[in-house]
Amino acid sequence: MPSDEGVLDRLVDWVHTTDVFKCVASWTLVPYWARRTPVKPLPGGPHPSFQHGDNVQCMMNLIMPLKVKSPIGRAEAALAIAKNKDAIYAGLNNVGTVHFARFVIVGDNICMFSVYDGDFTNYIRDFIATIGEVFNEVVKLVEGGKKVIPCEKNVEAFIQWVHEHDLYQVPDTATDFLRDQEDLKGDRAVSPVDDDLTLLPRKLVLQLRANANISLGSGYRAYPGFSVAQVRKHLKLGW
Amino acid sequence: MINLADLQGNILRGYTKKPHVRYLILEVVDRSAARLWLAASVSGRNGVPQITSGDWGENKPDTCFNIGLTYEGLCALGTPSASLKMFPNEFVEGMTARALKLGDVGASAPEKWPAPFNEPKRIHLIATIYAEKFEQLNEVQKRALPDEKAFRLLGTREGYNFPGDFVHFGYRDNITQPRFEGVHDPERYPDRQPRAPLGTVLLGHPTNLEGLMWRVPHPVALGHNGTFNAFRVLKQHVADFERYLDRAASYLLEHPQGYELLPRGEEEKIGKGPSRRAALREIVAANLCGRWRDGTPLALSADAPDPNVDLTDFDYVGVGDARCPHGAHIRRCNPRGGQIVQRIANNSRRLVRRGVPYGPPYNPDGPLYDPAKPYDGDEPERGLLGNFIGASLGAQFEAMSCDWLNLGLQDPRITGSNDPISGTNDPGTSWFDLPLKSGDTIRLHGLPEFVSTRGGAYTFLPSLKAIEYLGSPM
Numbered sequence A: 001m002p003s004d005e006g007v008l009d010r011l012v013d014w015v016h017t018t019d020v021f022k023c024v025a026s027w028t029l030v031p032y033w034a035r036r037t038p039v040k041p042l043p044g045g046p047h048p049s050f051q052h053g054d055n056v057q058c059m060m061n062l063i064m065p066l067k068v069k070s071p072i073g074r075a076e077a078a079l080a081i082a083k084n085k086d087a088i089y090a091g092l093n094n095v096g097t098v099h100f101a102r103f104v105i106v107g108d109n110i111c112m113f114s115v116y117d118g119d120f121t122n123y124i125r126d127f128i129a130t131i132g133e134v135f136n137e138v139v140k141l142v143e144g145g146k147k148v149i150p151c152e153k154n155v156e157a158f159i160q161w162v163h164e165h166d167l168y169q170v171p172d173t174a175t176d177f178l179r180d181q182e183d184l185k186g187d188r189a190v191s192p193v194d195d196d197l198t199l200l201p202r203k204l205v206l207q208l209r210a211n212a213n214i215s216l217g218s219g220y221r222a223y224p225g226f227s228v229a230q231v232r233k234h235l236k237l238g239w
Numbered sequence B: 001m002i003n004l005a006d007l008q009g010n011i012l013r014g015y016t017k018k019p020h021v022r023y024l025i026l027e028v029v030d031r032s033a034a035r036l037w038l039a040a041s042v043s044g045r046n047g048v049p050q051i052t053s054g055d056w057g058e059n060k061p062d063t064c065f066n067i068g069l070t071y072e073g074l075c076a077l078g079t080p081s082a083s084l085k086m087f088p089n090e091f092v093e094g095m096t097a098r099a100l101k102l103g104d105v106g107a108s109a110p111e112k113w114p115a116p117f118n119e120p121k122r123i124h125l126i127a128t129i130y131a132e133k134f135e136q137l138n139e140v141q142k143r144a145l146p147d148e149k150a151f152r153l154l155g156t157r158e159g160y161n162f163p164g165d166f167v168h169f170g171y172r173d174n175i176t177q178p179r180f181e182g183v184h185d186p187e188r189y190p191d192r193q194p195r196a197p198l199g200t201v202l203l204g205h206p207t208n209l210e211g212l213m214w215r216v217p218h219p220v221a222l223g224h225n226g227t228f229n230a231f232r233v234l235k236q237h238v239a240d241f242e243r244y245l246d247r248a249a250s251y252l253l254e255h256p257q258g259y260e261l262l263p264r265g266e267e268e269k270i271g272k273g274p275s276r277r278a279a280l281r282e283i284v285a286a287n288l289c290g291r292w293r294d295g296t297p298l299a300l301s302a303d304a305p306d307p308n309v310d311l312t313d314f315d316y317v318g319v320g321d322a323r324c325p326h327g328a329h330i331r332r333c334n335p336r337g338g339q340i341v342q343r344i345a346n347n348s349r350r351l352v353r354r355g356v357p358y359g360p361p362y363n364p365d366g367p368l369y370d371p372a373k374p375y376d377g378d379e380p381e382r383g384l385l386g387n388f389i390g391a392s393l394g395a396q397f398e399a400m401s402c403d404w405l406n407l408g409l410q411d412p413r414i415t416g417s418n419d420p421i422s423g424t425n426d427p428g429t430s431w432f433d434l435p436l437k438s439g440d441t442i443r444l445h446g447l448p449e450f451v452s453t454r455g456g457a458y459t460f461l462p463s464l465k466a467i468e469y470l471g472s473p474m
Ligand code: HEM
Pocket: B167, B168, B169, B171, B172, B173, B174, B175, B176, B177, B234, B235, B236, B289, B291, B329, B330, B331, B333, B334, B351, B353, B383, B384, B386, B388, B397, B400, B401, B405, B421, B422, B451
C-alpha cells in the first residue's frame, strides 16, 4: 500500500524514541503538561466489579516507605515481621479469606503483597480485629504511619491509609484506563467517556508522574478465581 | 446503663402499635430556619412534631417522629468541616456511590431510581412519621412542614404494616432483632445468641470486634449515641416470585430425589391441602428464606411449619446446621454460631431492622397469595421500605450486602451464588441448593432478581443531644 506519510510525520514518529528527546521531555515537557493538566493519582486496589469471579483472589500491593532509610531501618522492618510470624499465621487462619501474604523489602520500602477474597475493607478490618498489634508494629516504622495507630482505635483512618498505599491496578484495556481517568473528575466526568486513544500515552505519562508505583493489571491467573475456603474444602483441608 | 432518653426511639423500638409509616424526604431551604426547626423538634416547640426518644416515660406518644440526616444534610446545616471529616467514608460518599458493593446494578442501578432518589445530593433529611391511624400521618406532616421556609419536600414514601407482621412474598417478618447488653428488652424473644454490645448500634460504645472502636465524630455531643441507617426502597416482584415457586415445584415433581424432600403421603403436613405441587411450592419458599412463611425456622422444624416451635431459639450447629440451607436468606444475613469462613465475624455484622411493606397486598381479599389468581398483567409497585441500622455501615450493612448476600464468601458451599430473596440474581447463572436428609442436595437454577432497589440513602441518626447541637444558633 502506498504510504502518504510525509517527512514531518516520519520525524514526529521517530523523534520520541530518541534518548535525547526522552531526557528533554522528562525534565521539561512532562512537568509543563502536568502543571497545565493536573492529574490526581488513581485510587489503588482492584476495580469495583459485580462479577463473582472478580471478587475472589483480589490483589493488594502495599508499598510503604520506611522512616529510617538505611540498613538499620530495613533491618527493623525485617525483624518486625520475623518476630510476628506466628501471629501472622494465626491471623490468616482466623480471617479465612487470605490466600497468601508476602512481605518484601525493596529499596527503603516495606512492601506487603497479598491475595484475598471479597471486599477490601472487610479484609483489613477483620485483620485489625485479629492481629492489629502486628500492623501497629510494622506501620510505626513507616512514614506517616504514626497518625493511624493503634489501628484498633483508628479503624476507619487505618483502612483508608492502607487503601492509599495500595497500588493502582492499571486495567488491561486502554478504554478502561481512560474511563478510570475520567472517573477521577467525579461529577464533572463526561459521558460517554472521552476515549480518544491518541491521548493514551500522554495520560499514562501524567498518571505515572502522579503515581510512581503501579501494578500492571490485576494479576494474571492460570485458572478461574476460587475462594480460599473453596480450595481448602476441595482439598479436604478443612475450612 | 444507657440513657434511653438520649436516643432516637426507632433505634431500639419497633413501634409495633403504629402500623402506618410515612417518610418525608426533605431538602434544606434555609440553614437558620432548618436549625431552628431542629431545636424546636427536640422538645416539640412551635408546633414542630417532637422527636420520639427511646424513653417514653408514663405516656405513650400518639404518633412517633424521627429523623435521619445525610452527609449533604449535615453540610447544608453548616456542620463544621472538622466534624464532617470524622464521618466514615461510606456515609460521606453516600449510597449511590456504593452501588457495586450493594448489588445495585442492572434494574437496581441508581441511574434508574425515580424521583426524589434520582437527585441524591438534594436529599438532606429524611423524617419518618409512625401512626396508628392514617389521618394522623397528614396531621403530623402538616405540623412538620407548615411552609417551605426550612425544608422543601422532595417526595414521600409510605408503607403499612400488614397484620401479623407479614410482608410481600407472604413471609412473617419482624421476628429477629439483636438483643443488646445493658438494655432491658422484655418484648423480644430469647435466642441463643450472645447479647450484642451496644457499640453494634451506637457510636461511642465497645463493638463486637474485641478492642475495636468506630470513630465518633466530634464534638462528643454530635457523635456520641448516634448511629447510621441504610434506608432502602426495595421493590418486590411478587408475581415473579410466585411464578418461580411454580416452576421449582414442577421441577421437583419430576426430580428422582424429590421424594426425599417430601415423602409421598406427607403433603398435607405442609398445610396446603393434599396437592403435592402446592406443598412443594411451600417447601421451596421455606428453604429460600430459612423460615416457613409462618415464621417457623427450618433449623428447628425442617419438615413442616409448626406453630409450637420457638421462633428464635435456634442455632446452625448440630441438627440446625443440616436442616437449614447454607444459602437461605436468614442464614446468610446472620449465620449465628454456625461455621463461617471469617471466623471472627460471627455475630459482628448484626443489624437492627425496621421495615414496613409498601404497595397493595398481592391478594387484598384473602390470603396474601392465591394460586387461583392469574399472575399476568402489570404488577403494581410494591415492596419493602427497609431500614438497616448499625454503628458502622461499612462493617455491618455493606459487609453483609457484598460478602455475604451477594458473594456468599462465608461458606464455600454457597460461594459464587447470591441471596435467593434479596440478592442480585441473574437467571442465567443463579443457583440455590436444597439440602436433603441424605446429605445430598438438589440444585435449583434460574432464580431471577426478586427484589430491585428503587431508592435509598445513608443517613446518620443523631442522638437527642446531637439534634440540639445541630439546632443551636451558629
Ligand atoms: C425485600 C427484601 C427483603 C425481604 C422480603 C426480607 C425478608 C426477611 C424475612 C422474612 C426475614 C425473617 C424474619 C426475621 O427473622 O425477623 C428476614 C430476616 C432478616 N433479613 Fe431480610 N429481607 C429482605 C431484605 C434484606 C436485606 C437487604 C438485608 C440486609 C442487607 C436483610 C437482612 C436480614 C436480617 C439481618 C435478618 C435477620 C436474620 C436473623 O437474625 O436470623 N434482609 N428477612
